[in-house]
Amino acid sequence: MRKSNRKKQQKIRQRWALIFGILFLVTCFITFSTMKLMKGRQVQRAVTAQSVKKEVVDETSQTSQETSETSSVQSESVESTVESTVSTESSSATPEPKAEILDDSGLLANAAQVSYGVYYFSDDAYISNQNSISTPSASVIKVFIMSYILENNLDMQTMVNGEPLGELTRRMIQNSDNSATNAIIDQVGMDQLNSYFQSSGYMDTQLQRKMLDEQAISMGKENYTSLNDTMAFLKKVYQNKETYPYASMLELMQGQQIRTKIPSKLPADISVANKTGELSGVENDIGLVLAGDEPFAIVVLSNGVISSEGMRNAIGDFTLIALR
Known part of the structure; x- marks a missing residue:
């Protein structure tokens, strides 16, 4: 159990x-x-x-x-x-700064065609109407002939038509003597002068006839230059004024006897080196105004002049306006 x-x-x-x-x-x-x-x-x-x-x-x-x-x-x-x-x-x-403007109304009122320029050397300022067209040069072309003679260092004692070349050159510039100019053209040759103008950069300057050659004028032949060419010439002279041959060119132009345009209204103590030119309907003047600290080059070329006296006064007024 x-x-x-x-x-x-x-x-x-x-x-x-x-x-x-x-x-x-x-x-x-x-x-x-x-x-x-x-x-x-x-x-x-x-x-x-x-x-x-x-x-x-x-x-x-x-x-x-x-x-x-x-x-x-x-x-x-x-x-x-x-x-x-x-x-x-x-x-x-x-x-x-605003661009400087010169009153050109007097110039324009007295001619159908005007080319002008003012160049200030102190500050490289240039005032112009930019109208550099080929214009009848009248006696202004004589400065280019003078330039050829001096730049090529021709013997100023060379006798031309019984006178020294130097004396003919002086009268050509200071008295605008046409006979002296024609004697030089015959001596140098028109083709030689034109070749020099072109090679020197004066592209609008051309000698087609001697001074007051009525026959050539009747055939339509004329002598020409331009604002650009004349301004370039004046600048070259001034910028090299201390050296030959430009010092001699300046001296010759300072002895100018015709003072009815650029120098006409300037103060007597201002030195001017200029060259005039006139024909029927043409009033030209180019020059260097040696005004102290503000020297300038000035060019006025005109064609279709209404009044020669009015245009000459206008050039004088315009130069005075340009004076700083």
Whole structure:
């Protein structure tokens, strides 16, 4: 009986041991599963948090960049506004110098065609009506003949028609002597002179006839020059006035006896080196006005002159206006 009871109790213990074992296994499984699930959730949360953090950082960076760009644009805008204001104030304080203008109404009122220019050596300023067309030169062409003689260093003692070349040259310039000029043209040759004019850059200056050659005039032949050529000649003389042969050219022109145009209304103490020229309907004068600190070259060439006296007065007035 006791033996039967022992077996019965042993079976009961085995059952409970089995039950406890199964419960233990179930508990372990549940615990393991719970821990795995919790770990997965923690990982997911970490990933989510990292993603959120990255988005926040990106948004913050983008916002910072946009703020920086906005600040930069605003800064540039402010700087631009300041610079514009400063520029405007500076512009208002120091306006651009206006171009110098000379009253040419007197010249234009007395001739159908006028070419004029005034060049100031002190500040390289040039005022002109930019009308450098080929114009009848009249006796102004004589300065180019003088230039040929002196630049080629011709012997001034050479006898031409019984007179020294130097004396003929002086009368040609200072007295506008046509006979002396024609003697020089015959001596040198018209073709030689024209070749010299071209090679020297006086492209509009041309000698087609001797002085007062009525036959050549009736054939339509004329002597020509231009504003550009005469101004170039005057500038060359002045800029080389200390050296031969230009010093001699200046001296000859300073001895000019015909003073009815450029020098006519200037103060007596101002030295002028000029050369006039006139024909029917033509009044020309070119010269250097040696006015202290403001020397200048002046050219007035005209054609279709209405009144010779009126044009001569107008040239005198214009020169006085040009005097600084």
